[in-house]
Amino acid sequence: MNNVSIYHNPRCSKSRQTLALLEENNCSIEVIEYLKTPLSTAVLEDILSKLNVEPRAMMRTKEAEYKEQGLGEPSLTTAQLIQAMVDTPKLIERPIVLANNKAAIGRPPESVLAIL
Numbered sequence: 001m002n003n004v005s006i007y008h009n010p011r012c013s014k015s016r017q018t019l020a021l022l023e024e025n026n027c028s029i030e031v032i033e034y035l036k037t038p039l040s041t042a043v044l045e046d047i048l049s050k051l052n053v054e055p056r057a058m059m060r061t062k063e064a065e066y067k068e069q070g071l072g073e074p075s076l077t078t079a080q081l082i083q084a085m086v087d088t089p090k091l092i093e094r095p096i097v098l099a100n101n102k103a104a105i106g107r108p109p110e111s112v113l114a115i116l
Contacts, residue, residue, distance in 0.1 A: 018106030
């Protein structure tokens with residue numbers, strides 16, 4: 001049995017599909033609804049490190065808030081982009097799964113199987 005955490009939005013079909021996939025694989029799952037329990041800077045930095053990506057790769061760049069906040073501006077620092085995700089959790093791509101000291105974004109849901 002794998003212990004995993006999923007940063008989940010129950011209104012998102014990909015997030016629901018990923019959660020179902022984890023359940024099918026007999027994982028012990030901690031579900032974190034990140035819109036209700038926003039992530040801290042430290043947690044986001046840890047996830048980015050495990051994903052080995054820059055912040056924009058973990059952001060929903062098509063959200064209105066992304067454009068409204070001018071987050072596509074190339075001069076923004078990593079710290080500024082992380083702060084935007086702390087302040088506006090809706091910008092965080094979903095779902096994100098953590099397992100075995102690794103992370104994966106569940107798009108497509110099957111991509112999380114690689115870290116189990």
